[in-house]
Amino acid sequence: MASVAESEFTLASRRRRFSRRRLGRIAAPYVLLAPAAAVVAVVLAYPLYLLGKMSFEKYGLFELIRHKGRWIGTANYSSIFHDAEFWRVVLRTIAFTAVCVSLTMVLGTAIALLLLQVGRVMRVALTTGLVLVWAIPTIVAVDLWRWMVDFEFGVANWTLTKLQLGDFIRHDWFANPWTGFGVFTALIVWGAIPFVSITVYAGLAQVPHELLEAAAIDGARPWAAFREVTLPLLKPIFVILTSLSIIWDFQVFQQIWVMLDGRPNSDYYTMAIYAFHESFQISEYGLGAAIAVVMVMFMFAATLVYLRQMLRTGEVR
Amino acid sequence: MAELEFIHVNKTYGGDTPAVRDLNLQVEEGEFVVLVGPSGCGKTTALRMVAGLEEISSGEIRIGDRVVNELAPRDRDIAMVFQNYALYPHKSVYDNLAFGLRMRKVPKEEQRKRVEEIAHKLGLADMLERRPAQLSGGQRQRVAMGRAIVREPKAFLMDEPLSNLDAKLRVQMRAEIARIQKALHVTTLYVTHDQVEAMTMGDRVAVMRDGILQQVDTPQHLYDAPANLFVASFVGSPPMNIFEAAVDADGTRLVFGETQLDVPGRVLREYAGRRVAVGIRPEEVREASSWDGARVRGSVLLVEALGAEQLVHIEVAATPLERADLVDAAAQPPGPSLGVEDLERSVTLLGRFDRHLLLTPGEAVEVAIDPRLLHFFDLETGLALPTVDAPLVAGVAG
């Protein structure tokens, strides 16, 4: 009687204490995540949503002052899709990205393979050199390339003329957008190679040497072993690097903007520059937003591939 | 004509101590030779030199009648089974098996025939489409073997292929490998650190230590007539009991603790007045009730019931071996530490006793030791003293 009531009482209080402690434990991760999540939500998630919303609005100077856009449906999109300039920019961006990414991956992998072949001293020297290049901030890189291709005293013109590849004296690399983009390609690929080389090299070093020994015993010559054993094992790394490179190179903005003193002519527009120009220079934020949304859509495919590969390699548990 | 031969082979890495020292070994055609020894003894290095995965510092290795020192692995016509199997993870079992044939440009039809035949023989026929990750340890092992077999090489090289398997599977695969080798009659050089594996599988066993070949012989000979203290302590499980004793002035008697044993023959004549190392196998340490000869008194420390027999640890008055570096470190039974009065003056003998005997720890016991079954070794060099029963050819041979 009394004992039954007692035991019921202790059971109930224990249950209460138990659930409060459990509640604390369940809430803990969310509490820990909250500050970081808040920052990301405010600065990233909300603006993303804003971006989408603005692309459907007219947002000029007037709207900027009033802090509110005017809904115009898909008018922004139809205006850019009907604009030949827009499609030129899209094509240019795609072509530029394709060239940059291909060169980066091919040259980067070649250098990684070279790292495998050279002696230890040279390997350390080469890796250090690569890291040095990797460390150069983008703006600094722009400045030093600007100096190298200077039309009057730049070392590029002098060297090319000396190598008898043509007369490059006083050659302005940016007068012609083709040569101009050539410079940008060189600049970007130069800066991007170290990351690819070092990552691929790390991957090459992770290939179990027993597999290569087994292949050698099985009769495979070095190139066959590379093709049959090493490459398939490196596939995940290549997928990650290529999709990252696409994502980064598609967004190129600073290099062109700073090199051309913030006044690139329309032949130099990439999608990022085009969006920026429309927004901040013409104050058509709605149009700029629409262009930006299309940009994000383009990169979405590459992002999906990247995410899928990262998840698949067991990074997410 | 030996199928595989090491001639004065040395291997040194940089300026360190040599990994393999003056190795001379012949493997006859169709023979199964096991290289065994503790880790770091050079057995794997020796194997890899045959495969061409390590450079030979000096000496020659011949396969068939060709000197292969300068040949790349793929030109040596050998096949290797690795400890971790080294199966190509992104290829199917079929492609793994066929890889070697493909590299040698064997026509597709022929490839298919050979792969399917081997797969069938190894019980892999319905797994040909699977990837290694989807196979069990034993199945992967069989694929590794199949990959070697399908190439019909001059020799098999096996680098501890069973180490990654659990105990029961290991026993099973041991027999399978031995059977396959017998059926195919392929020259095989097999490396392991497990002396049980070595003894059960090899036609001949080569014991190595610190890069030096200690002895190569049939398993039974190794057991019965070990050439030195290391081989004596390494081969046999549970390991041989080893201790020090004094020889009397005539060279006819062995003295240790309170015991004096008459030793027939001329074995100890050379060592009169000196000390020797003595070895006796656990199964020769018997319960003394029906023994006429000398007895050794001791007390029971521990009884381990094995079911079919008992392993009894008996503390006996004798001097332990001082030169511990002469024996296999891993094989020594744990010394009697807790509960023993005088560590300098007692030795634990392991005896294999009949399971029906009732023995309790602390009990005094008498063991019978037949002097004719004792092994004697020089205390300085560790070399075995020649006995009447197993005359040894001292010195370098072969």
Next chain:
Amino acid sequence: MSSVTQIAPTPVAPVVTRPRARKRLRKAGWNALGLLVLVVMVFPVYWMVATAFKPGHDILSYTPQWFPAHPTLSNFTDAVHQPFFWDAVKNSLIVVSVVVALSLALAFLAALALAKFNFYGRKGFIVIILGVQMVPLAALIIPLYILMSRLGQVDKLSGVIVMYLTFVLPFAVWTLRGFLLGVPKELEESAMVDGATRFGAFVRILLPLVGPGLVATSIFAFIQAWNEFIIAYVFLHTPEKQTLMVWLASFTTLRGTDWGPLMAGATLCALPVIVFFLLVQRRIAFGLTAGAVKG
């Protein structure tokens, strides 16, 4: 037949193998190629630094002078005396230190949650963390500007700091999570058995053990915050508020192309990052692709 070897082998004259001359030649060839690649890659950096040390007339010559014959520090003093240089240094330092400190704290907490707890939405959060790094900044800058101007955070270092945090956090959380996963659970558990609370175990046991991870993350945050240009460019209008990268970018518009001081300024801006990069290079490549290759 049994064969016995003595323990001490008698010395045998070693059979000397032929010197592998062809192999050595091949190696030399690869090394030469490596040297060529090294020179080509590093040349631009060398050229920048060399120019920074050359006096003006040596720079402005039609034939390039490969080594500075009369090295001088005048370009550096010139650059440093530019208006707003020290303001820019101050601003960059403020931004960078706050970003590093805050990102470490927030990322550690978030990484704890992701690594040590199993909760609803965990996988989704991880996907978001990875995916968020992919959003193009150039696209985002537009609504960001709108948002920040509504919040009155334009032309303010605080606004820039918060934005930088957002771009640094995902990678920081990811890296620290990786490090935390590497710490065996038994350590926390034994601490709790010994009397610590869960959180106490986190701070006292885990935090010190992921020291290297904290160092790597802080260096990464430093580099990101130091190098960033677009946000600083768009949001910081008054020259007194600008960071070093913006200062450097506006150098040419202010001075025309005064190459010597420009190169000197560029070298100075790159220096801290180079130093830190050399400290942390191996971690970065490894962290991004660890486990990608399976064998």
